[in-house]
Amino acid sequence: MKILILRLGHRAGRDPRISTHCGLVARALGANGIVYSGERDRKLLESLKKVMKEWGGSFEVSYEKNYMSLIKNWKGKVAHLTMYGVPVQNVIDRVRKEKNLLVIIGGEKVPPEVYKIADWNVSVTSQPHSEIAALTIFLDRVFKGKELGKKFPEAMKRIVPQKSGKKVIEK
Amino acid sequence: MKILILRLGHRAGRDPRISTHCGLVARALGANGIVYSGERDRKLLESLKKVMKEWGGSFEVSYEKNYMSLIKNWKGKVAHLTMYGVPVQNVIDRVRKEKNLLVIIGGEKVPPEVYKIADWNVSVTSQPHSEIAALTIFLDRVFKGKELGKKFPEAMKRIVPQKSGKKVIEK
Numbered sequence: 001m002k003i004l005i006l007r008l009g010h011r012a013g014r015d016p017r018i019s020t021h022c023g024l025v026a027r028a029l030g031a032n033g034i035v036y037s038g039e040r041d042r043k044l045l046e047s048l049k050k051v052m053k054e055w056g057g058s059f060e061v062s063y064e065k066n067y068m069s070l071i072k073n074w075k076g077k078v079a080h081l082t083m084y085g086v087p088v089q090n091v092i093d094r095v096r097k098e099k100n101l102l103v104i105i106g107g108e109k110v111p112p113e114v115y116k117i118a119d120w121n122v123s124v125t126s127q128p129h130s131e132i133a134a135l136t137i138f139l140d141r142v143f144k145g146k147e148l149g150k151k152f153p154e155a156m157k158r159i160v161p162q163k164s165g166k167k168v169i170e171k
Numbered sequence: 172m173k174i175l176i177l178r179l180g181h182r183a184g185r186d187p188r189i190s191t192h193c194g195l196v197a198r199a200l201g202a203n204g205i206v207y208s209g210e211r212d213r214k215l216l217e218s219l220k221k222v223m224k225e226w227g228g229s230f231e232v233s234y235e236k237n238y239m240s241l242i243k244n245w246k247g248k249v250a251h252l253t254m255y256g257v258p259v260q261n262v263i264d265r266v267r268k269e270k271n272l273l274v275i276i277g278g279e280k281v282p283p284e285v286y287k288i289a290d291w292n293v294s295v296t297s298q299p300h301s302e303i304a305a306l307t308i309f310l311d312r313v314f315k316g317k318e319l320g321k322k323f324p325e326a327m328k329r330i331v332p333q334k335s336g337k338k339v340i341e342k
Contacts, residue, residue, distance in 0.1 A: 018188050021301035028298040051299055084330055084337040089319060115335045125319055126330035127199040128222055130192035136304040137311060137319070148260060148296055148308070159255055159297035164286045166255040 001142070002076075002100050003031040005135065008067060008114070009107020010038035021132050022105060023048045023061060029139040030147035031103070033060030037067040038107055056155025068113065076100025077119040081134040082110065085121030092141045095120065103138065105131040172313070173247075173271050174202040176306065179238060179285070180278020181209035192303050193276060194219045194232060200310040201318035202274070204231030208238035209278055227326025239284065247271025248290040252305040253281065256292030263312045266291065274309065276302040 005026045010019045019036065023044075026034045036044065040063055048061045064070050071078060077098045079091075095101065104114060115121055124134040139147060160167040176197045181190045190207065194215075197205045207215065211234055219232045235241050242249060248269045250262075266272065275285060286292055295305040310318060331338040 015188070017186070018192070021189070021303060024298075024300040025304040028296045028300040029304070055298060084333055084339075086332050086334055087319065089316070112336070115337075118335070121333070121335055123330075123332055125199050125321070126332055127195075127226055127323065129195040129199040130303050130307075132192060132301050132303040133196040133200070133307040136301075136307040140308060140311070145260070148258065150296070152298065159294075161257050161294055161297055162255055162292070163257055164289070164292055165283070166286075168255075 001096070001098065003139070003142070004102050005031050005034040006067060006070065006102055006104045007034060007036050008038060008104060008110060010036045010041060010044070011107065012039045012041040012044070015107070016041070016044060018132065019044055020047060022135060024051065025132055025135055027052065027057065027059040029136060030143050030150050031059070031139060033062070035062050035064050035070065037064055040065070054156050056152035071102065071104070071117055074102045076102060078102045078104065078117065079120045079122050080104040080114055080118035081124065081131065081138060082106065082115070082121050083123050083126055083128060085123040088122050088124050088138055088141055091120050091122055096142055103135070105135055172269065174310070174313070175273050176202050176205040177238060177241065177273055177275045178205060178207050179209060179275060179281060181207050181212060181215070182278065183210045183212040183215070186278070187212070187215060189303065190215055191218060193306060195222065196303055196306055197310070198223065198228065198230040200307060201314050201321050202230070202310060204233070206233050206235050206241065208235055211236070225327050227323035242273065242275070242288055245273045247273060249273045249275065249288065250291045250293050251275040251285055251289035252295065252302065252309060253277065253286070253292050254294050254297055254299060256294040259293050259295050259309055259312055262291050262293055267313055274306070276306055
């Protein structure tokens with residue numbers, strides 16, 4: 001299953017860390033790429049690409065100003081993560097059957113047309129929390145927890161898990 | 172099981188949104204409270220308390236400058252979430268047996284003494300991503316997904332899940 005994340009409404013001044021975390025989580029938990037919309041932010045893309053290079057794998061990062069055109073031209077289904085949507089546990093079996101999935105995560109205000117065009121508006125609890133947590137649970141449910149063991153080929157850095165302390169192997 | 176989150180190294184200027192998300196996620200996914208350390212940030216605590224009031228439940232938010240004293244005086248086990256630790260899937264069955272658990276999530280640099288004093292240093296993948304995602308998976312594994320249906324009594328606002336659009340009931 002190929003999953004692309006679309007992060008709406010990035011604001012370079014206010015959101016750099018949240019948007020960076022969205023990209024890192026998308027990569028670590030098995031998505032294939034992330035597209036940022038909102039303000040163009042070269043530093044954000046560069047810092048993510050640096051991580052990809054150091055830690056391996058083939059995750060793709062890009063920017064797209066016209067996100068509605070990206071959504072309309074997407075060859076596959078579209079899931080929009082929102083606290084107002086249908087519980088993830090109710091739709092995930094259906095979602096998992098798709099080959100190509102676009103997962104939209106919002107910024108502050110998501111326009112109504114996104115709710116309308118999405119095949120699924122999906123909630124991870126109906127409580128206010130975090131697009132990062134929503135994305136995390138969503139990907140975890142799609143991959144049934146197997147994403148936690150994902151390998152990242154051609155990494156320059158690799159961690160060897162330790163009971164205490166840090167062990168990093170560098171090529 | 173009672174779970175308290177300890178968020179280390181908050182920086183008022185740089186981290187307001189990440190730290191806010193940590194608190195919101197802790198609450199939404201079933202923890203009992205969060206303690207912030209690092210810089211004292213009254214706005215952060217106030218904005219979280221406002222959410223608690225509106226959305227219900229009994230989650231507790233506070234600040235503690237001397238986090239080592241809090242850890243040392245904790246009556247129960249301590250789990251520290253770090254990408255360098257042992258995979259969550261290897262320790263979670265043991266963790267779930269505890270009655271009182273302190274879960275530490277780091278800021279930029281976590282001092283070595285935290286690694287030493289923790290009963291478990293726990294990783295959620297050994298990839299760089301987000302303390303918000305690590306906390307999310309950790310709580311989800313502790314509660315086996317049941318936290319997604321958690322109720323929040325005495326809420327002033329409540330969402331009714333919709334296939335499209337938003338429905339909020341306000342008291």
